[in-house]
Amino acid sequence: MHVVEAPITITGQESRPQIRVAPPGPADRRIIDEDALYMATTTKASPVAARMARGTVVLSEDGNVFLDFTSGVGVTNTGHSHPAVVKAIQEQAAKFLHFAGTDFYYDVQSSLAKELAHAVPGTFAKKTFYTNSGTESNEAAIKIVKWSTRRPLLLAFTHAFHGRTQGTLALSSSKAVHKERFFPSMPGAFAVPYPNPYRNPFNIDGYDEPEALSDAVLSLVEDLLDAAAPASEVGAFFVEPIQGEGGYVIPPKGFFAKLKKILDGHGILMVADEVQTGFGRTGKMFAMEHFGVQPQLTTMAKAMGSGVPIGACVFDAKLDFAVSGAHSNTYGGNPIACAAGLATLRVMREEKLVERSQKMGDVLHKELEALQTEFPRIGDVRGLGLMQATEFVKDAKKTPDKDTRDRVIHEAFLRGLLLLPCGKSSIRYIPPLVVTADQIRGAMDVLRASLKAAAT
Numbered sequence: 001m002h003v004v005e006a007p008i009t010i011t012g013q014e015s016r017p018q019i020r021v022a023p024p025g026p027a028d029r030r031i032i033d034e035d036a037l038y039m040a041t042t043t044k045a046s047p048v049a050a051r052m053a054r055g056t057v058v059l060s061e062d063g064n065v066f067l068d069f070t071s072g073v074g075v076t077n078t079g080h081s082h083p084a085v086v087k088a089i090q091e092q093a094a095k096f097l098h099f100a101g102t103d104f105y106y107d108v109q110s111s112l113a114k115e116l117a118h119a120v121p122g123t124f125a126k127k128t129f130y131t132n133s134g135t136e137s138n139e140a141a142i143k144i145v146k147w148s149t150r151r152p153l154l155l156a157f158t159h160a161f162h163g164r165t166q167g168t169l170a171l172s173s174s175k176a177v178h179k180e181r182f183f184p185s186m187p188g189a190f191a192v193p194y195p196n197p198y199r200n201p202f203n204i205d206g207y208d209e210p211e212a213l214s215d216a217v218l219s220l221v222e223d224l225l226d227a228a229a230p231a232s233e234v235g236a237f238f239v240e241p242i243q244g245e246g247g248y249v250i251p252p253k254g255f256f257a258k259l260k261k262i263l264d265g266h267g268i269l270m271v272a273d274e275v276q277t278g279f280g281r282t283g284k285m286f287a288m289e290h291f292g293v294q295p296q297l298t299t300m301a302k303a304m305g306s307g308v309p310i311g312a313c314v315f316d317a318k319l320d321f322a323v324s325g326a327h328s329n330t331y332g333g334n335p336i337a338c339a340a341g342l343a344t345l346r347v348m349r350e351e352k353l354v355e356r357s358q359k360m361g362d363v364l365h366k367e368l369e370a371l372q373t374e375f376p377r378i379g380d381v382r383g384l385g386l387m388q389a390t391e392f393v394k395d396a397k398k399t400p401d402k403d404t405r406d407r408v409i410h411e412a413f414l415r416g417l418l419l420l421p422c423g424k425s426s427i428r429y430i431p432p433l434v435v436t437a438d439q440i441r442g443a444m445d446v447l448r449a450s451l452k453a454a455a456t
């Protein structure tokens, strides 16, 4: 008798991975091989091909069930395919797919801009320029800054990541591979050392104390503005509230407030790149709220549409382009993307996902700290909300241990936990904000086994 097997499916609530076939099995492998033949080389992390995804869980073509602690690189904060977001997309798709939001008008576009004006830090009137990605949001910020200030120079931090276009690349320095063979990028960009409390850039005794570290960086900023990049020529300083690709590094508490004061004194704008930290990831709607600072421009993308490409630069209305055509695009503010954006904000409110990020982030942080006591290669555990990381080191001198980091990610993948690297030797843990405590425990069990396997 022929037995018909029930199709494998997932609810998104599973707290343990299920590995039926050693990954990647034949069904995943077919897609991976085709990809290798026809797709440009990018940044593939683990060989898994998704068939379906819900909540915190991904089902592969092979029928393996993975816990996703990557959120598609910080995108699916409301969980994979949240039903309310899917419904909003379907309803909008049935009305119209596109109408060129930069040239014509429709409700979801202006409604979302109105909501963003309230959600983004800053007690001033705000306007939105819509984009299709984080990079494009930062590119828009560059143009708004240059247009409004007429100043050609821009500052950023070392190890920052703001994107890969020739403009944003000039403000990025998280990895050499992003830049090699692409020079010259946009002229007029300067980088200042980031106040990394774990890896003090000054390497001088006494600067480990957060206040001293902040002040040392700020004196370099002042020095730079005094001569090399004269303050009167500098339009803006681009900052990530928490350095993302650079390794999930949080600056000392009062740092941004002091930096903002210096910038304000020179009429220099602050651009907060919240592409990775935005939409509840850190336990606040936007991470700058942790630091009590109101940047004139905030850029975002990733989690904004729960998986539908959309980004924005939300800025002080006073900086708006004064003429039609100074900046525009075809797809920015696409109706489906805006419907997804509105649904994302609604879900975040209704399910209290910002508070949940803080609560579950505390659970995750404690679990990671417990693992640190068992595995000395974990040199540092850090993060805010559900934006957590562990940095791997070889010794007491904090020599970065990239090999162990990479092995742990691979061992976790083999056991059904999806993780991503960041920085030189860190792993980031960024599950959807709907993750449950059981799923965190399930993931930590896999991580413990993976750390053990990587140590042998």
Ligand SMILES: Cc1ncc(COP(=O)(O)O)c(C=O)c1O
Binding pocket: 133, 134, 135, 136, 138, 161, 162, 163, 164, 240, 244, 245, 273, 274, 275, 276, 277, 301, 302
């Ligand atoms: C802080 C930050 N800015 C900008 C970007 C670029 O965003 P996108 O890949 O959507 O262009 C990223 C992507 O990782 C990011 O983390």
